[in-house]
Amino acid sequence: MSYSVGQVAGFAGVTVRTLHHYDEIGLLVPGERSRAGHRRYNDADLDRLQQILFYRELGFPLDAVTALLDDPGTDPREHLRRQHGLLTARIHRLQEMAAAVKTAMEAKKMGINLTPEEKFEVFGDHDPDQYAEEVEQRWGDTEAYRESQRRSASYTKDDWKRINDELNAVHARVGNLLAQGAPADSEEAMDAAEEHRRFISANHYECSHEMHAGLGEMYVTDERFTAFYEAVRPGLAVYLRDAILANAARNA
Numbered sequence: 039m040s041y042s043v044g045q046v047a048g049f050a051g052v053t054v055r056t057l058h059h060y061d062e063i064g065l066l067v068p069g070e071r072s073r074a075g076h077r078r079y080n081d082a083d084l085d086r087l088q089q090i091l092f093y094r095e096l097g098f099p100l101d102a103v104t105a106l107l108d109d110p111g112t113d114p115r116e117h118l119r120r121q122h123g124l125l126t127a128r129i130h131r132l133q134e135m136a137a138a139v140k141t142a143m144e145a146k147k148m149g150i151n152l153t154p155e156e157k158f159e160v161f162g163d164h165d166p167d168q169y170a171e172e173v174e175q176r177w178g179d180t181e182a183y184r185e186s187q188r189r190s191a192s193y194t195k196d197d198w199k200r201i202n203d204e205l206n207a208v209h210a211r212v213g214n215l216l217a218q219g220a221p222a223d224s225e226e227a228m229d230a231a232e233e234h235r236r237f238i239s240a241n242h243y244e245c246s247h248e249m250h251a252g253l254g255e256m257y258v259t260d261e262r263f264t265a266f267y268e269a270v271r272p273g274l275a276v277y278l279r280d281a282i283l284a285n286a287a288r289n290a
Contacts, residue, residue, distance in 0.1 A: 040070050040078035050087055065104050066090060092121045096272050099217045127268045130261070185243040201241050208234050212278050213271035222280035228288055231281040247286040254282035 047054045060066035061077065066087055070078035079087075086107065093103045106117070193201070212230045220226050231250075238245040238253075245253070257263045258279045267275035 040080050041084070043068075043077045043079070046079045046084065046087065049084070050091060052091070060087075060090070063100065063104070065100060065107075089117055089121075092117075096121065096124050097270075098272065102217060124268060124272050127265045130265050189242060204237055204241070208237055209267075209270050209274070212281065213274055215281075216271060216273055216277045222277050223284035227277075227281040228285040231278065231285040232289075234278070234282070235285070247289045250282055251286040254279035 041049070043054050043057050047057055057066065057077070061068060066083065068077040069080045069083050072078055089107055090103055093106065094100075098106070208230065211233070212227070215224075215227050215230060231254075235245050235247065235250040238250070257267055257275045264275040267278060
C-alpha cells in the first residue's frame with residue numbers, strides 16, 4: 039500500500055512543501071511514483087520519515103540526519119536507542135527546570151537580588167542558583183569562588199542579561215561547529231573553547247586552562263551539566279569537553 043504526499047503530510051503533521059524539500063535533497067525520496075509521476079510513499083518511507091522527525095525534534099540539522107540514516111553500519115534499532123537516550127536526557131532536564139521554577143517561586147530572597155519573574159526572564163532555561171549550596175560546599179574555600187561571589191554581587195539585571203546572551207552565543211558557535219562536523223581538536227573548535235574560557239574569566243573568575251579542563255570533564259561526568267548541554271545540541275557536552283582539552287593542550 040502506498041500513500042500520496044498529501045496523505046503523508048497529514049499523517050506526520052508536516053507540510054507538503056517540507057516533503058518536497060526532503061525529496062529534493064535526497065533525505066526522503068518516495069519509493070514509488072504514480073503513472074502521472076506523483077510521489078507515492080510506502081511503509082518503509084513512513085518509517086524513515088518517523089526517524090527524520092525524531093532527529094529534527096532533537097535539534098539535528100538536516101545534513102546530520104541524512105548522514106545518520108544513511109550510515110550503513112547503523113541499524114534502525116540503534117537509531118531508536120540513541121533517540122530514546124537523548125529524549126530521556128531532555129525529559130530529565132525539563133524536570134530539573136520545573137523543580138528550579140518551583141524553588142524560585144517559593145524563595146523569599148534571591149541570590150542576585152532579582153524577583154523570580156525577572157530571574158527567569160534573564161536566564162531562560164538556566165537557574166544559576168539551582169546548585170548554589172552544592173557549589174559553595176565544593177568550592178566555597180577557593181579564591182575563584184570568592185571572586186565569583188564578589189563580581190556577582192555587583193551585577194544588575196542588565197548585566198545578567200548581557201552575560202546570558204554572551205554565553206548563548208558561545209554555545210551556539212560551538213554547537214554550529216559540531217553540526218558542521220568540525221573535529222573537536224580543529225583550530226575553529228579550540229578557538230571556540232578558548233572563547234568559552236575567556237568568557238568565564240571576564241564575567242566570573244580567572245579561569246586557567248587547567249581549571250577549564252576540569253570544568254570540561256565535569257560537563258560530561260555530571261549528568262545535570264550533560265543534560266543541559268544535550269538540550270542545547272545533542273552531543274555538545276562531549277564535544278565541548280574535547281575542544282576544551284585540546285585547547286588546554288595547545289596552550290600547555
